[in-house]
Amino acid sequence: MHEMGIATEILKIVQDSIPAEMAGARVRRVNLRVGKLSAIVTESLRFCFTIVAEKTPVAGAELAVEEVAVKAKCGACGQEFTIESAVFLCPACNSGNIQMLSGRELDIVSIEVEEESKDPN
Numbered sequence: 001m002h003e004m005g006i007a008t009e010i011l012k013i014v015q016d017s018i019p020a021e022m023a024g025a026r027v028r029r030v031n032l033r034v035g036k037l038s039a040i041v042t043e044s045l046r047f048c049f050t051i052v053a054e055k056t057p058v059a060g061a062e063l064a065v066e067e068v069a070v071k072a073k074c075g076a077c078g079q080e081f082t083i084e085s086a087v088f089l090c091p092a093c094n095s096g097n098i099q100m101l102s103g104r105e106l107d108i109v110s111i112e113v114e115e116e117s118k119d120p121n
Helices: 003-017 042-053
Strands: 026-035 062-068 070-074 080-083 098-102 106-114
Touching: 003 026, 003 042, 003 106, 026 042, 042 062
Parallel strands: 026 062
Antiparallel strands: 026 106, 070 080, 070 098
16 A cells, blocks of 8 residues: 555655744645546545554644546647546547646645644633
8 A cells, every 4th residue: 555655755745844933833734636647545545644644743634635637638639638548549539649738646735734822721
């Protein structure tokens, strides 16, 4: 399960991204973009993230995943299209000369934090 390694790296990036002056901040949500060709099982990634984030400032944070469709452009006719199945052929001219435009992403889009409460009560 490579999702555990990915979750660990996401956690490290998130922790390293919190500025020193916000050391007491709580991470509420981590927003990801994950391409359909990235071979990541979203629910497994969320589970692994929950495990690795335990006992860190990121514990309890939501891992929000936006799935990115597989899009391509035909090198023969220039048609841009979305690939819905395992057939990597241009639907306009049936050429196999295609360039992948999206679908392999694994990006941290944003990290939402909540500053530690200053209220003594």
